Amino acid sequence: MNEATREMLMEVSVATLATALFKRGLRHQVIQGVKPLGWKGRNMVGPAFTLRYIPAREDRNSLTVFRNPEHPQRVAIETCPAGHVLVMDSRKQADAASAGDILVTRLMMRGGAGVVTDGGFRDAATIAGLEMPAYHTRPSSPTNLTNNEAIAINEPIGCGDAPVFPGDIIVGDADCVIVIPAGIADEVAAEATEMTVYEDFVVEQVKGGAGIIGLYPCTKDETREAFEAWRKTQNR
Amino acid sequence: MNEATREMLMEVSVATLATALFKRGLRHQVIQGVKPLGWKGRNMVGPAFTLRYIPAREDRNSLTVFRNPEHPQRVAIETCPAGHVLVMDSRKQADAASAGDILVTRLMMRGGAGVVTDGGFRDAATIAGLEMPAYHTRPSSPTNLTNNEAIAINEPIGCGDAPVFPGDIIVGDADCVIVIPAGIADEVAAEATEMTVYEDFVVEQVKGGAGIIGLYPCTKDETREAFEAWRKTQNR
Amino acid sequence: MNEATREMLMEVSVATLATALFKRGLRHQVIQGVKPLGWKGRNMVGPAFTLRYIPAREDRNSLTVFRNPEHPQRVAIETCPAGHVLVMDSRKQADAASAGDILVTRLMMRGGAGVVTDGGFRDAATIAGLEMPAYHTRPSSPTNLTNNEAIAINEPIGCGDAPVFPGDIIVGDADCVIVIPAGIADEVAAEATEMTVYEDFVVEQVKGGAGIIGLYPCTKDETREAFEAWRKTQNR
Amino acid sequence: MNEATREMLMEVSVATLATALFKRGLRHQVIQGVKPLGWKGRNMVGPAFTLRYIPAREDRNSLTVFRNPEHPQRVAIETCPAGHVLVMDSRKQADAASAGDILVTRLMMRGGAGVVTDGGFRDAATIAGLEMPAYHTRPSSPTNLTNNEAIAINEPIGCGDAPVFPGDIIVGDADCVIVIPAGIADEVAAEATEMTVYEDFVVEQVKGGAGIIGLYPCTKDETREAFEAWRKTQNR
Amino acid sequence: MNEATREMLMEVSVATLATALFKRGLRHQVIQGVKPLGWKGRNMVGPAFTLRYIPAREDRNSLTVFRNPEHPQRVAIETCPAGHVLVMDSRKQADAASAGDILVTRLMMRGGAGVVTDGGFRDAATIAGLEMPAYHTRPSSPTNLTNNEAIAINEPIGCGDAPVFPGDIIVGDADCVIVIPAGIADEVAAEATEMTVYEDFVVEQVKGGAGIIGLYPCTKDETREAFEAWRKTQNR
Amino acid sequence: MNEATREMLMEVSVATLATALFKRGLRHQVIQGVKPLGWKGRNMVGPAFTLRYIPAREDRNSLTVFRNPEHPQRVAIETCPAGHVLVMDSRKQADAASAGDILVTRLMMRGGAGVVTDGGFRDAATIAGLEMPAYHTRPSSPTNLTNNEAIAINEPIGCGDAPVFPGDIIVGDADCVIVIPAGIADEVAAEATEMTVYEDFVVEQVKGGAGIIGLYPCTKDETREAFEAWRKTQNR
Known part of the structure; x- marks a missing residue:
């Protein structure tokens, strides 16, 4: 993304952005129901890289699936480009985790600009202490295998009832997270x-x-x- | 699908199938919250063909998009194979319609075995009078453009919190709809x-x-x- | 219960009873959210006999538990006195069934006056065709083992956010079900x-x-x- | 209202009207969650006359308040003009009734064109048998005093998340109810x-x-x- | 309000007040679901001044409406008497904001004793840092025009399922907010x-x-x- | 409970425990929706002692009932063994309190290891300042008599959709609370x-x-x- 745009977006509020999008007829770009884990005092800004979950079928979601190097959740963490925000469609289902501190730490180490789920993170207190911004609905300790299967990477998704297309610019502040369509971000x-x-x-x-x-x-x-x-x- | 299997599935209840899947450790295969529009006195049986919706972004969802012959909702109706059940992931969002009587009639004419959405149909009273089985959560008159954008065809989806893979066998009776993984349907x-x-x-x-x-x-x-x-x- | 009282309660509406209880300061005696399966044209009246469910723990709820002649769900069906209404506290959880047509038929054969759950019945269409009144929130095909374990018989329970004590008089009409404290039923x-x-x-x-x-x-x-x-x- | 408009609205579906309003940028005019009590085979059409409820405070809502000839619920029934639809803002709260068969019958006798609540009616089975169209979310036997106080007549209200201004044209069919702003009804x-x-x-x-x-x-x-x-x- | 009463109410908890009202038969006076933004270590106390929202109709809620000096939201802020608490009926709808930091700051400058909404505030982190107490359900960045239209000032309203009459005494502590009927506040x-x-x-x-x-x-x-x-x- | 087990459980996360239970086929042992009041920096660990609530019937729940030395809520506080965790089934109903600071302080003084409700506590800010761990869904000031009646002690219950049997080992960390069946705790x-x-x-x-x-x-x-x-x- 345009570096000047990134810098500007670091300094404005999601509320102001929501009004700018409202003027353009876009009323549903705020990801509803998410909040920061440990607000770090600066905005989260970056293009969206997406991960989509579907309900977990038990025979496809034993713990052994994580031994597969092609498991989409693991691949998403290892392929999300630096500077991007990983946005997860967890079906607004927070009874099991979308991810935990190890994966979020790895994403941070790889240069991720942030992570958002409309579900919940396990190890939330630890994630709150990391440098990288993270947003969710509430802490949730069960492994994601319990009711969510990671199924696809970088497709258009819904997150918190907002549409998210890969490359859309994601901005989070102390209150909320918003999705700016890529073509009008500047x-x-x-x-x-x-x-x-x-x-x-x-x-x-x-x-x-x-x-x-x-x-x-x-x-x-x-x-x-x-x-x-x-x-x-x-x-x- | 195996014709003998289809005939057997016409004669059993979803409750019995749910117990058979429960024995195999599959506990979440019933599509929660849907009911038949005008129960026709016979089961709905067929392999799943899927359509996925995401939240609608207003600039991408004016009425003119339906003039596009490639619009995924229309393409889904025109390409769902005969004998299949069209299953829609409408994000459990019934404030706008998943489809209406014209599309459902067209699906029926093309030989569709049925249609399921975890949202709602418009023209529900008319659909209830058609021969082809249909299941939804409640009638909903607003066009799907209001809050759902058809985005992808024949991907794995969630429907009513059940996982649905293309080709899974869908069975509906007077009470509920269930998803049988393709490999164990027989x-x-x-x-x-x-x-x-x-x-x-x-x-x-x-x-x-x-x-x-x-x-x-x-x-x-x-x-x-x-x-x-x-x-x-x-x-x- | 008093036979004259039973006869009177067969002829009044739940709405009128709700007002009579309201006069006495009782505002929460209607079992919220339940409806009749196949309204039979006459009220359901009888003292409450209760069954309480808790969330199912998987290791305690395999299909083999039903082979145990002491399983509380089965025992409830076989011990509910004639003329009584079996009221189930299913935790307002209808994603799995509270019971099915076989158990409800058995209850009817034993002289049960009716059955109520704040969950849902499987084989609902069949139950709707039985003579005995039945009330639930919606049809639900999965076996109760999926998320409810029958744990105790004839304790005070909640059902649809109403308090139910064993022996309270239960009355259901075409609209709703109400709980009349035993001491004031006459x-x-x-x-x-x-x-x-x-x-x-x-x-x-x-x-x-x-x-x-x-x-x-x-x-x-x-x-x-x-x-x-x-x-x-x-x-x- | 214009008689020709009324006649036209008797013959179109709410779905078609919703699309006509969608073209004008109005996306939230369908009253969400209501359904007809006993569909009578013809549309409900008429200008809105409104009644607003707030949560009931117990000291203001004993049964004696109905002895007051100025009680807003009673006054609404007795003053709603012939040909109008009485629309009630019951705060989407159906645990107590918005009204019962006596009041709805009186409204019908006075020439009311219909009645809508985003709560529920008591005596619902009786109301379903009346000639006048009625729409609600579900039957609810407790008197409205239990949790709703009728507070104001013919103000702008919300009903099922739709805005309703007095005089807006209300249309209901077998599926849904929609609110057409008065100025564009023709x-x-x-x-x-x-x-x-x-x-x-x-x-x-x-x-x-x-x-x-x-x-x-x-x-x-x-x-x-x-x-x-x-x-x-x-x-x- | 009585100054001695105000001083007493600064020193008691909402829990104790709830019990005092419970003794008088008032069970629903706590505004459900709201919490303080940045608890300031002292109670909020003052008579209620109310603002009522209805669902927004798009043609009546473009950004230009705020240019109207008579817009009810703005008028409410500019006319709420000093020492009063502004209570907003936002229909328990927090997907868009009830107000933001500029309006809340203005209310504070005018001597407002506090502000409560059963929706959410935008600029919530900023409001949390102001001296004046504020309560809401969660931060929400979209402008209120997105789904709420301010329609009326100082009417009886519902807020978080509690009845609020203008002049009722509002008390908030670190946990909750309660509504004391004006006549019994002392x-x-x-x-x-x-x-x-x-x-x-x-x-x-x-x-x-x-x-x-x-x-x-x-x-x-x-x-x-x-x-x-x-x-x-x-x-x- | 085994002291070595207690010490080990003080040092592991609920997330790790959830995975260990998932391996054993137990997927629903996390108490959904609760969070710590004032995280104290150490885990809560102890066997469960339970209290069950049902919906309150008004004539059985005046303030005078607390004068009864046998009232189950009071008895639960005074009989919960030292080192145990008091777990309350409040029916996921937080509109009234499960308990307040006086009872929770008493439990702490008696050596309780912690307290959990799937409802809410009154005096939550005070409870947050106590040494003993406590978990709930949100602060709630109304007395429990408003909608919950304490009915039974040390029965199997549900709490936050998890099954809890007396003696099961309860572990809470900064994120969540989990229930380990007694027989496999070590x-x-x-x-x-x-x-x-x-x-x-x-x-x-x-x-x-x-x-x-x-x-x-x-x-x-x-x-x-x-x-x-x-x-x-x-x-x-």
């Missing part, structure tokens, strides 16, 4: 950056006692002028 | 047929006043002998 | 019978064009008098 | 009527063996011409 | 304060090794006397 | 301890840059040898 990043400048101005005004009518959104010339003046002082 | 059909003979004997005994202890399951020699004698009179 | 039956007379009068009045203000509930002397006059003509 | 009715003509043609073609590619939707000139010819023969 | 505050004295005594006794039988609740004269003696030493 | 503890040694080796290898194929699980002789060598250096 323009959305730029627009969100602009919006953020204005929002920062608004916050400062509101903390100074200003009301929101006419200020947020801006509907008055004088407010626009005050913003432009403030902006110059900020070099933004 | 033996399971034979075993379920045998079990059904005994269950029929049990029902007759119970209606005649017999208790279930020792009868169901059979744990007494005299019961076994009575069954064998009865069986001969039935030519089964 | 008075509640009598009161509901009285209420039903007035409700029948109201329905006749409303169908004749009367408004509900002052009529339902009765707040006018003239309405009370009209009712008394009507009642005499009805010999009720 | 044009939507006309458009849906046109769509229905084409869909009827398509069904006939498909039953005759035609494939759906190019036919549904129409993307070929020859199909368009065949349709126009067929249409003339139908006088539509 | 007596409930006094009673809860008394109960808290005894509970503090009990905790001290239990930490000293005492058993709970006879102590909690108090059923022995000697315990009562010990409490009275202890109380004097505490000047409470 | 062997499972030993096996999990062995597994943990290898997992620690794997983590060290992965942090050093190793890939997971062949390492996790171990499928290469050289890896096995490296592990054995490493193990000696660790004295494990």
